[in-house]
Amino acid sequence: xxxxxxxxxxxxxxxxxxxxxxxxxxxxxxxxxxxxxxxxxxxxxxxxxxxxxxxxxxxxxxxxxxxxxxxxxxxxxxxxxxxxxxxxxxxxxxxxxxxxxxxxxxxxxxxxxxxxxxxxxxxxxxxxxxxxxxxxxxxxxxxxxxxxxxxxxxxxxxxxxxxxxxxxxxxxxxxxxxxxxxxxxxxxxxxxxxxxxxxxxxxxxxxxxxxxxxxxxxxxxxxxxxxxxxxxxxxxxxxxxxxxxxxxxxxxxxxxxxxxxxxxxxxxxxxxxxxxxxxxxxxx
Amino acid sequence: xxxxxxxxxxxxxxxxxxxxxxxxxxxxxxxxxxxxxxxxxxxxxxxxxxxxxxxxxxxxxxxxxxxxxxxxxxxxxxxxxxxxxxxxxxxxxxxxxxxxxxxxxxxxxxxxxxxxxxxxxxxxxxxxxxxxxxxxxxxxxxxxxxxxxxxxxxxxxxxxxxxx
Numbered sequence: 001x002x003x004x005x006x007x008x009x010x011x012x013x014x015x016x017x018x019x020x021x022x023x024x025x026x027x028x029x030x031x032x033x034x035x036x037x038x039x040x041x042x043x044x045x046x047x048x049x050x051x052x053x054x055x056x057x058x059x060x061x062x063x064x065x066x067x068x069x070x071x072x073x074x075x076x077x078x079x080x081x082x083x084x085x086x087x088x089x090x091x092x093x094x095x096x097x098x099x100x101x102x103x104x105x106x107x108x109x110x111x112x113x114x115x116x117x118x119x120x121x122x123x124x125x126x127x128x129x130x131x132x133x134x135x136x137x138x139x140x141x142x143x144x145x146x147x148x149x150x151x152x153x154x155x156x157x158x159x160x161x162x163x164x165x166x167x168x169x170x171x172x173x174x175x176x177x178x179x180x181x182x183x184x185x186x187x188x189x190x191x192x193x194x195x196x197x198x199x200x201x202x203x204x205x206x207x208x209x210x211x212x213x214x215x216x217x218x219x220x221x222x223x224x225x226x227x228x229x230x231x232x233x234x235x236x237x238x239x240x241x242x243x244x245x246x247x248x249x250x251x252x253x254x255x256x257x258x259x260x261x262x263x264x265x266x267x268x269x270x271x272x273x274x275x276x277x278x279x280x281x282x283x284x
Numbered sequence: 285x286x287x288x289x290x291x292x293x294x295x296x297x298x299x300x301x302x303x304x305x306x307x308x309x310x311x312x313x314x315x316x317x318x319x320x321x322x323x324x325x326x327x328x329x330x331x332x333x334x335x336x337x338x339x340x341x342x343x344x345x346x347x348x349x350x351x352x353x354x355x356x357x358x359x360x361x362x363x364x365x366x367x368x369x370x371x372x373x374x375x376x377x378x379x380x381x382x383x384x385x386x387x388x389x390x391x392x393x394x395x396x397x398x399x400x401x402x403x404x405x406x407x408x409x410x411x412x413x414x415x416x417x418x419x420x421x422x423x424x425x426x427x428x429x430x431x432x433x434x435x436x437x438x439x440x441x442x443x444x445x446x447x448x
Binding site: 001002003004005006007008010034035038039041042051053055079102103104105106108109188189 | 286287289305306307309328329330331333336342343344345348349350352353355396400415416417418
């Protein structure tokens with residue numbers, strides 16, 4: 001499996017990246033860890049005449065846990081997310097999700113920026129970031145702009161990022177309450193058959209807020225406001241769980257593939273969401 | 285043919301310099317250019333882990349790294365871990381505990397396990413299985429691989445204590 005030839009660049013700063021993107025237009029692609037892009041290039045499903053490696057670009061790393069939000073540089077790896085204790089305290093759902101992505105070697109290379117920017121419906125971080133209401137920072141020729149994760153995904157591999165923009169950081173408001181990232185996969189290294197990200201707050205016996213997003217059940221991640229709303233004001237009893245699952249079922253649009261037919265995926269999505277809500281509620 | 289670039293890397297402590305197309309995958313660089321044939325090509329799709337090497341201190345799958353990305357890097361392969369006369373404790377343990385049958389996955393297994401034991405010198409069975417999840421073996425059923433890694437950890441910890 002030999003990819004097509006390409007010119008390789010390793011700029012030291014964002015200005016260098018933007019200059020290359022300006023010069024080469026959609027013939028250029030940026031690469032973080034490369035564990036989505038390189039397999040596609042090996043299969044010649046992606047052709048990238050000008051490959052811009054971000055590994056030396058200053059300012060793209062780092063995990064900052066602030067008083068009201070968390071900033072993850074785009075080049076932060078899944079391994080770094082798992083290993084960061086401050087982050088695990090402030091937003092434990094990130095570690096829980098990252099531990100369910102691929103395997104140790106892949107997590108050493110795979111980055112949060114690549115995972116969210118690629119637009120692959122199988123990736124776990126997009127749905128997670130929608131659940132957490134994260135914001136992506138995009139830097140382009142005309143400066144910087146912020147796009148909410150919930151507004152970022154148009155279709156498979158189609159996002160709000162323009163070809164000449166780079167996703168540089170992910171900012172997450174500090175999550176509150178209980179969390180769960182529940183993922184059903186056939187084996188280590190596989191994408192989810194279905195996965196659910198849930199964050200819930202409670203006061204006494206009653207749910208005060210709930211955020212729910214699903215992965216790999218449509219050509220984009222599915223943030224399901226109605227499913228969260230179905231839990232608010234309830235004691236998260238069976239009726240509330242049924243209502244949340246029904247709302248989620250109405251929002252997803254899975255397609256048949258080697259992980260199973262549509263009916264099976266819908267069934268698994270219900271099981272996974274139920275488990276995720278129950279675990280998040282028990283931690284709230 | 286694409287344009288070649290000048291590449292430098294340290295492989296098992298030895299400086300290497302050559303011209304290569306950036307698209308060359310690191311596993312081919314090691315095996316065919318540098319004749320370091322310990323890391324194997326199993327699936328070539330970043331699933332099986334037979335090509336695992338240590339790149340700048342981290343376990344990676346060399347089938348999913350372009351040589352251009354590894355320009356300037358330090359790389360360790362199974363060849364850098366022990367010699368036939370002085371095996372690495374993991375190599376000894378795999379031998380003693382029957383941690384291999386056909387042996388195809390073994391260089392990747394052991395190279396990965398060295399990093400696992402650096403990160404967690406005294407892992408539980410569950411932690412070993414989780415930490416080795418990126419390496420597939422189709423012979424052993426993993427039982428003896430886990431035993432081997434546990435035995436190597438005990439051996440390495442005892443040696444460290446004795447040295448202190």
